[in-house]
Amino acid sequence: MKVLIIEDDPLHRSYLNEAVRAALPECDGVLEAENGNAGERLARDCKSAHVVMDLQMSERNGIEAARTIWKERPETRILFWSNYSDEAYVRGVSRIVPMGAVYGYVLKSASDDRLKLALRSIFIESQCVIDREVRGMQQKSLGNINGFTEAEYEILVDIALGLTDRAIAQRRNLSVRSVQNRLQQLYIKLGVYQPLGGQSDDGRFNLRARAVAVALLRKLLNHSALERAEADLSAWLARQPHN
């Protein structure tokens, strides 16, 4: 059994290395990669390795890397070890985990023991381990109590990328009016909506831009989510007849 560590911070990398060796004495090899690209390559070479990785790395972000790793070998077990439990990350991860895959998500702020326990649970016992806090986010986002549906999230991303209503309609196969409906919906859920008569904030805000702002502030969106979305977008644009 081998373990592949993908983490760009050298300190954290060596800490992880140590933790893995301590928690998994039956492990007979620890590989290290300092960014997503290198990680993918190593994962390709060394089939059958388990993976523990950071989200948010400079070269190629963790979610991208995980996606390609899982695409090539869906039964790979991955433990995500991240600083943040931003909704953007949690949603990003749960969006790409293959059916029935074993994975984990623990925060860097967790204790030593917790990390080691997670390592054993996932790699030995085949059991998913998700930190309480992260779990919380998942509930909130999937069960839609105060959370966002897929449709709403999608349109949020679209306006965050700067698309017009028309472009969104085209991309999502909707009428322009439907797009606007979803936007209204989104504005309401984000608490940005201006109830007609209510002149509390006399048109100070551009709803579209404001929605993006609060989404960012609430960490519903973050840089890496935007990067992924931008990549998808330009792929779609390329595929589009040049109008």
Place this chain on the structure above:
Amino acid sequence: MKVLIIEDDPLHRSYLNEAVRAALPECDGVLEAENGNAGERLARDCKSAHVVMDLQMSERNGIEAARTIWKERPETRILFWSNYSDEAYVRGVSRIVPMGAVYGYVLKSASDDRLKLALRSIFIESQCVIDREVRGMQQKSLGNINGFTEAEYEILVDIALGLTDRAIAQRRNLSVRSVQNRLQQLYIKLGVYQPLGGQSDDGRFNLRARAVAVALLRKLLNHSALERAEADLSAWLARQPHN
């Protein structure tokens, strides 16, 4: 001489502690704080301490903390030790450093020796030390070759917060038209402008939203910059006659 370390990651904190002790044997006390708030408090208590801190902490971000520390004691020497050289951070820092203050900015990716050297330079030799890469950003942003003027940056922040033209005009004491001029300027610099006849991207983008998107992607803006801006904004809103 005492040194105050403000850093939320325990690993990095202890690494820093060690580095400080090694680089500054004449130092007779190292304090630690794990977020901005605690850091400010300690700095208040222990006058005359030098500070080395991370930007980007959960509780209260580094720039905020540095600002209040410097406000209370402008001659404090601060070494910023950060993962990123985002323009948003660099600009944020250089915006708050007091006249003639001694400070430094080194990346976490720098070598051991570089860090120790920086510690000695700043705290002993009273000399500013700024990493090459960070320097690069400074040049690019201050000298306006491919960089943004204060006015442009300001308006970028304003639209990122979701303000309308009118609100911006009000806030910055300009006419609406001037605001729009600056916006045009911004769109051009961000490479988002649509040259009239050019129907390459047939109105796919909402310029205002798109500008924010590319600013984020280019790390001209980031979460903490937005947070600061949002705080300023709501302060301003409170101060505003309720129209």
Place this chain on the structure above:
DNA sequence: ATTTTTTCTGCGGGATCCCGCAAGGCCTTG
């Protein structure tokens, strides 16, 4: 199968945005 609920769609209009055009400052340069 029928009712209920949700979503999609077109229409219309007011507000906002985007921006060319042109006139008036200020500030530098010759």
Place this chain on the structure above:
DNA sequence: CAAGGCCTTGCGGGATCCCGCAGAAAAAAT
């Protein structure tokens, strides 16, 4: 002082956005 820049401002108009209204279509519930 005049000439040329740069920034500001008003005007005007076309494009876009925001959204109430109401009927059609689809999905969910009964």
